[in-house]
Each structure stands twice: as structure tokens, then as C-alpha cells.
Amino acid sequence: MKILNICAYTWAIGGPARIIYDHTTVVLKLGHQVDILSPASPEDKIYPAPDGARVIVCKRTTPISRFFPEFSLELWDFLKKHIHEYDVVHCHGIWHFGSVAPFLFKNNTPKAVTIHGLLDHWALHHGYWKKKIFSVLFQKRFLKKANLIQINNHDELNDLRQYLGFQHPNVAIIPNGMQLDELATLPPKGTFRQKFGLPTDKKIVLFMGRLNIKKGLDLLLPAFQKYAQQYDDTLLVLAGPDDGYQALTERFISDHHLAHKMIMVGMLTGELKKAALADADIFALTSYSEGFSIAALEAMTAGVPALVSNRIGFDGTVAQYHAAHEVPLTVEGVLEGLVQMLQNPSYCDTLKKNAKKMVWELYDIEIVAGNLAKEFAKIQS
Template identity: 30%
Template sequence: MKILHLLASVDPRTGGPVEGVRRSGLAMQEAGHEIEVASCDTPGDAHVAAFPFPVHAFGPASNRYGYNAKLTPWLSANAKRFDAVVVHGLWQYHGYGTWKALRRSEVPYYVYTHGMLDPWFKEAYPLKHLKKWLYWPWAEYRVLRDARAVIFTTEEERTRARESFWLYRARERIVPFGTTVPELDAARVRHTFLQALPELAGKRIVLFLGRVHAKKGCDLLIEAFARVAARDPSLHLVIAGPDETGWAPSLLAQAQAAGIANRITLPGMLQGDLKWGAFHASDAFVLPSHQENFGVAVAEALGCGLPALISDKVNVWREIEEDGAGLVATDTVEGTEKSLLRWLDLDDTGRHAMRAQARRTFHSRFRIETMVTALTALLESKGAAVDMRKTPLTPLREATQQSR
């Protein structure tokens, strides 16, 4: 198949959807499919050139909605080159532009909502929700209604999506998300990370890795960490990720007020060996998010053998709790403190068992091959409901299983 993915941007700082397209695209390319991408980036942007697939960049966009007059005409003229078009995300023009171009086309389009219909946003940002209502009936509602399928990554996400807008119609399908964890020399990347941040040598690192954003609960993580820090003088909190809103100074001030300024590090966004070194140098991964569709970093942490201490607003929390691959609590200071304390109370046997289970959970639930098989089956069926138990393995998955 020849597949076109549409995103607002392929900038890795924008979060999980970009990484998801990159990882799944590489895996599908390996299985013999052709991948192209369209976005509203500026053609000369460095992240456009660095993306591993041909990117048709139509930017810069003229406003925050991402309006671009070039996108829809290009789609209308080029859609027949593709077997499927996959839209990632809502509330940006690239989705509405796709609907305008393809609503009467024989080329099917699909929409990944990526958690953007979660009712948490309605509760947390009521004014923004009212603004979204202004263009929901004439834009996003029609984008979802006319899509060949609207793709959710978990049953939890699908159920919650129905609660945001009463005017809602969609052919709902679930495609489990997945990612890859590269086979690296763990000692080498750990050394690289600790060389870059020598103050962490000999520390017992609690790692947050993701966008530094209010919905991620970084502030309550700092407060919870401050409450338990006295339990172990070697504990150190690392909050790594891009700071889109300029929140880091406030978080550092919060840590200063709590008396743990010397026990927290905010290194910014980590990539490559530094990112994987952070996982392999840490003892636990923490994500007390108020809303999280999947959390690519959660799966990556599990793949590196890190127990995941997450909130029950991360949509894979049931799988983590059921497997014993981490600990789950509410998205509050008290809930995060409870998880940290439970983790600290584990003896050596319990810690080793949880780390081993983290790896098993990644391999059984969150590998990229699972996602590729499910997505390929959906696209080949033109959006029909598919029983994954009867779906043939893709060549990639067959090769992977044979190599075990």
C-alpha cells in the first residue's frame, strides 16, 4: 500500500503523534509499504529535512489554527496516488482540509484522534471548549463523521471520547499503539547520559520524560517528590522534555520553596543516546498526567525495564496495573506520593520483579509489530471491523516472531 500521513507538524517537540508516525512508518516501510507525509511546516525547517519519509511541507501556516491554502488543492490533485490517507489529531486545519478534499473521493481517509476528544480538556479549559463548539458542527464533527474510520488506541480512549460533544458520529475502530526500543549498549548510553549530567552520578533517579506541560502533572510530581525525598538522600528527580509554555522557571521556584532545589534537574528535551541513557540510568519512570491518550514514553520506559508509576488518567493504566509492571494512583499530589512510597517500600526482590515484568509487558502489549499488524489490517479492509485473532501476520511481524 501507499499511505499518506497528515500532521500539523513533524517537529518532534510537538509530542507523541510525530514519534508514532515515524516509528510505525519505518516498520510499515520495512514490511513493504510506501510512506509519505504532508504537513503545514515551513519547507526549510530542519525537522522536515530530518524526517525519514518524503514530507510535503505547505507552510508556514497563517494562524494558530494552521490554515494553509495550498493543502486542500494538493490533496485533491494527488489523492489518487495513495491507497489510504491518515489524519493525525484534531482542531487544526489539516483535518478539515482533508475532509474538503476527500469527502467525495474514492480514496479513504482515516483519523487518529490521539486523545484530543478526552473530556478532561472540557473540564480543565472550559473557555477553550466553548470556542471549539463554535466550529465543531461545521468542521471536526464532519471530519469524524465522514472518515472511513476513526482510530482509537485503547477502549478507554474510545469510551471517553463520546463524552465531550453531544453531536458525535464516527465509525470507531481500535488499533493498539506500539513503539520500538532500540537494541543499544545500555552501559554505554548510561555513561553518555551521566557524562552530560555529572551531578546525577550515584543518584537513584526518578524520571519524568515528556512535554513539560500543565496536563502532565509536573507540579504535583515535584510536591509529591518533596514529601518523600527524606526517605532516601540519594533520590533525585529528573524532569526532561521540551518546555513549550515557559513553565520551567515556575517549577524550579516550586522546588526551591519545597527545599529540594538541589535534588531536581530539568535538562530540557533529550534525544538519541541521551534519551535512552536517561531511561537506562533511572530507577523508576513517573507520569502523573491529568490526561494521556497512550504515552509513548511509558512504553519506552517499560521496554528499558523501568517500572511505570502512572496516574489513572493515562489510558494504558489498566494494562500496567493488571500486569504488575508499575503502580497506579490518582492524578493528585496524594496519589503520586502514594505510588512513590509504595515503590520505595519494595525490597530488592520486589524491585527486580517489577523491572522484569515491565519488559515482559512491553513485549507482550506495546511492540510496534502489534500496531503495524492491526493498522495494516484496518487499511486493507477499507475500515471494516477486523478480528485481529484471524488477521495474518505482516512480513515484519512474522520475521520478528521467527527470530525469537
């Protein structure tokens, strides 16, 4: 098969780019061809591609892209000339130009869409009117026409049914996966602390993700502030690019005089990200909405005990395996979780063991990507 992925394939987009990378690595080994079509702005940093895959960068067209997300005439021209050359076109996410553009052509190329959690209640009600207009004009009509819709869990299945008003006949529940060997060996402990001058006598709570309101920073920041008032033993490290919440985070740190307790280190990649995971005592993601959190999966794969909400997209398996400490979406609930984990090392050891079992049994990318490739083969035939 020749597969075309459409996504803003940039470091700033976070999980979807990593998901495409990991899936592509497996699909190439299965003998398929993969192209990645990415709308981008000049300042965007393009995510690396596995050897053998091709990334085609299309310039976003301004000012239209400010109102029609990721609108790109170059992307349109590419599809016009080449869409017929592909066996499957795979759109990642919704509410953007790339998720509807392939449906605007009269052709028989099968089209797959991965929702990435963007139909849940929280996501639908942020930017409500913009999405409402986009839905009426394009999104709902074209989702109905998709040859395959990939979702990560049963919550997404219910969200999709509610949105469309019926159960789409071609849905595959396939979770995201991880290249498990990649995080089997981490840099020596202390590497990350040394890089950023962090004290060796403090524990580290690591938040790793885009600085966005949906990540629950409005819960984590005040909860950690309250923890720090009781215990002087821990730092909160915030690692990720700005996605609308950096200024508020900086203001919170300044207003509460927490510069020595909350450290912002920007986006981490490669060995530096692994070093952060090696030095972290716990990982924290109190998100309101995730299709399937790759950051949480990376942390659990790396053996970092995780404090998470129940909205990170694991379809109940975190609770089933007791693989992380799940907290309610309240400041008090997050605070209670921080205390329980940071003051109880044996409890964290149990979470680590359970998480390792869950990851190896359910989220090996070789199995997950192979299952999606089988679904592509079905719609191609």
C-alpha cells in the same frame, strides 16, 4: 497502498511523531508507500523519517494559525493538487487544520483519523470554547464522515461515542506499539550522569515528556518536594521541551530552593535519551490525559520501573499485568508511590519483570502496525 499521514511531524509534538515513525518503518517493509505532510513553523525541528518515506513540510500561515491551530495554505495547496494520488489519508489528532482539511475536498480518497486521546474529559475542557466552536464548524461533522477511526483503548471508544452521540460504525481499537529491539541495548550506566554532572550516590526519578499541565507536573513537583524533605537520596530529572509549563516549573524550583534536587535537561533524543533511561531508577508520568503514552512504553520497554497515573491510555493492561505502580491523581498519592518504589528495590524488580512480559506480548510494533495496515486495506477496497 500509497498512504499520506498528516501531522505536525516535529520533535516538540512528542508521541504522535514517534508513532508515525514506527508505523511507517513497518508499513514500508510491507511494500507500501508513505508520505508525511507536516505543518511547521521555521523554528520547528522536523522528526527524522524512515528510509523510503518522504516528509513534506508546509509552512504554517500566521497569524491565522494562532487561532486555527496549524493552519497552512501550503498544506491546503498540496492537498488540492495531490490528495487524489493517495489510497488512504491518515489524520493524526483533532482540533487542528490538518484533521479537517482533507474532508473539505470532494474526492473519494478514504480518510482515517487517529484520535490520540483528545476526546477525553480533561482534553475537552481545556480550551473549551475554542474547541466548542471548532467542533460545531468542522470537527464533529467530519469525524462522522471518516472511513476509519483508530483509537487506542475502550476509554477512547466511550469518549468517541459520547462526543458523536452515537457509535461510529468504522472504529478499530489498535494500541500503539514499540520497536522493541531498539531499546534492547542501552548505553553504559553512568553516561547520562557524567554528561550532566549528576552525583553517583543519588537515585534518579526521570520525567520525560512535554512540559505541559496535562502531564501532571502540578502533582509530581510538590510530591517530590515532600519526598525530598524525608529522604536525601534522589534527584528528579525533568526532560522535555516547553509546552506552556516550563516557567511555572522553574518558579517552583526557585521558590522552594530545589535547584540541587530537581534538574531540568531539556528535550532528550537518540542515544542521550537512551542513556537517561539506562541511569534512571524509576520513570514518573502522573498524567491527567494520554491517548497512549509512548514515553511510558519506552520506559517499560527499557526496563525502567514506572510510576504512572491510570490515565496513560493502556486500557487497563498496566493494572492487569501489574506492570507499573499506578497512583491516584493527588499529591499524597504520588508521594506514597515515590516512597514505596524508591525505598523498595525488590518491588521495582517485580514491576520491571511484569512490564517486560506485557510489552512483548501486546505492544510489538510489527504486529500493531500490521493490524492498522489491514484496516487501511479494508477501507481502500
